[in-house]
Every structure is written in C-alpha cells, then in structure tokens.
Amino acid sequence: MDKTLTITKGNVNDLEDVYLSFYNHFPENERKSLNHLRQLMVTGHYNLLLLNKNDNKRIGYAFIYVSETQKTLWLDYIVIETPYQGKGLGSVFFNEIIRFLGKQYIAIFMEVEIPNGKDKEQERRLKYYKRLETSFVDIEYKLPTLDGGFPMYLLYKPIKLDKLTRNCIIQTIKEVYEFIHWDIQNKEDTYNEVISTLK
Template sequence: MIRYENGDSDALKHIYDLYCDAFPEKERKSMDHLVGLMRNGCYRLVLMYDSTENVVELNEVVGFALLYVSNEKHFSWLDYIVIDPMKQSNGYGSKLLIYLKETFGILLFEVEVPDGIDFNRERRIQYYEKLNAVRLNWDYYLPTPEGGLKMYLYALAEVQTYHEEVIRMFMNEALRYIHSDIVNLDEILNRSIPF
C-alpha cells in the first residue's frame, strides 16, 4: 500500500544524498537553504512509501517531492521530485505526481529544454505530457547563481481556467521564496515573469 507523509528537517537529512544524486549541482539547494525554506510551512517535503515492498524505514523512501504550496491561490510549485533509482519504472512517479496534484492543486514545474544530446530530457517531456501536463508557452529561466538557466514551464491541471496574471503572480511569489539566495534574482525573474 502506498502512503505519503510530510517530512521534517530530520527526514530531509535522510534523503539529501538521494536528492544530490538526482540533480546537477547548479540546480540544487544546500541542506541549510532547504531547511530554512521548510520552516514556515509553505515549502514542504512529501515522502512516499510502499508497504507492499516492505519499505517502512525512513532511509528506504520510495520517492519524495519538495514543493512550495500556496493554498490561497490553489497553486503549487514542484521544485524537485525524485524516485529512488532502484524503484523507477514501477509507476511511483506518476502516483506521486497525481497525489501532489490532488492534494495541493495546480502543479507548476520546470523541465530541461531538449538539447539533442541528453535523450532523457525528451523522455521526461513525453512522460509529463502523457500525464496530461501542458507546456506553457512562456520564456522561463531557472534562477541559478550563474544566471538564468533556460527551461520549459509545465502545468499539471487545468490552467486554462486561470487568468495568466494570476499564474504569473503565483510564480513570482513562489520563485522569490524558493530562490531568495540568488543575488541577481530580480533580473532573472523579469525575463521569466514580466508584468
């Protein structure tokens, strides 16, 4: 049976190596920064377990997600999603995404732009689109210390019912919170979410 739990900073410490293995250094946050984000409850760690696999120990998490949640606007920003490499291709990623969408509302997230070299990028896009994620036709740059990294922006849910300005306001709120450590954040956000 699949179960989901909200994680705290201790849980984050247990999954941090898995997080680091899953993302390139330029896309990751430090442990201290993630713990700081989790302090006020807007930024959450959601852990996924599968008891049918006898996965009950904290260090045997099947997968997890880190996301910013704005209950007022019914949006959430999926910052990171990871499924343990030994558990991939078993439907866990789809189940976790569906749970997040049903629990936290519209999921917005970034996906790497295909470069013709890393075929996993194209595979990820096909995977998300199979789950009915819709690419938003906006220029978007992931805030990084080196400057903005061009990414695609996707939404999992019916974003057509929301005015574009509402989505942009949520993105501005979420990205300013998540990437408060980026020195040139205003410049990057002005390219990504112009008003």
C-alpha cells in the same frame, strides 16, 4: 494508489535522510543546499512529501511549494529512487501528491529541462510530464541561478481550472522567485526578463 504505498509529510530529519539521493539526482545549477532546503521547510510553505512502502522503505520523494495566495502548487523536485524507476510509480506519485495536498488548489506548476538532444534523461523527464497531461505555459522561462537564468520549460497541470489567468501565472512565478530562490541576487532582473515574454 497501491495499498502498499503511502504518502507522508516529511520533517527536517527526513530531509537529511533524502539529501544524498537528492544531491545525486540533480545537477549543481538546479539543486539547493541542505541548509537552504531546511530553511524553506521551517516556513511551513515548502513541503517534503515521502512515498513509502508499508515497511517504511522509501520509494521516492518530492519538494512542493504551496502558494496560499494564488491557490497553486509548485513541484520543485520529484524523485523515484533508482531501483523503482520504470514501473509507473512516478505517475502514481504525481497524482497522489495532488490528492494528498487537497483539491482546493487550482493548478500545479513544474520546471522541466529543455532537452539538448544528447541527454536521454532530459527527454525521459519531458515525456513523463507529457504523459501526465500537463500543458506548456507560453513563456520563455528561466530558473534563477547564481550565474544568471537557466532556460527551462514551465508546465502546469490544471486541478480546478482548465485555463489559468495571466495574473495567476505572474504572481505564482513571483512568489517562487522570492521564496525558493531568495539566495539569488540577480533574480529580479531574471524575473522581469521572464515575465516580459509571457504571451
């Protein structure tokens, strides 16, 4: 990584600093409230990672859920701030997140919008993850939302294992549904529907 860049673990004060950016980068059905993110962070299993220049200027940030039982990571959100986009920093940040959190984890998962053919930002995001040599999980995945599940791709990048076990995939999704989306009442129905499609 460029020596002028550093990754640090953020705290609740940093969360408040990034929240306006976060609010503007993600559609309403995909984002969580400030209070929700705060509650996730205090558990210690949900991390805000900051990508900064040496002058403490924020370049980007990411929210990561860490499953200690499955030894997997879940990239919930990642953002490179608008002035720094298009310079390859997203790929640098993604790879440095894996190094920063440690090689003891076997894979990192991420949800990606299915392009609708109209939104270029959706296509750009999918291309970004493809460049990072991620693979599709063969599942009809849905992000739990208040109005039912929102269809998305589920991808992963191996860290230690090239192929994940079926049980690891199921248990990681279960943890994410229960931990990140504790506020969604119908999540169990969505979870059962999603898991039934795993090939």
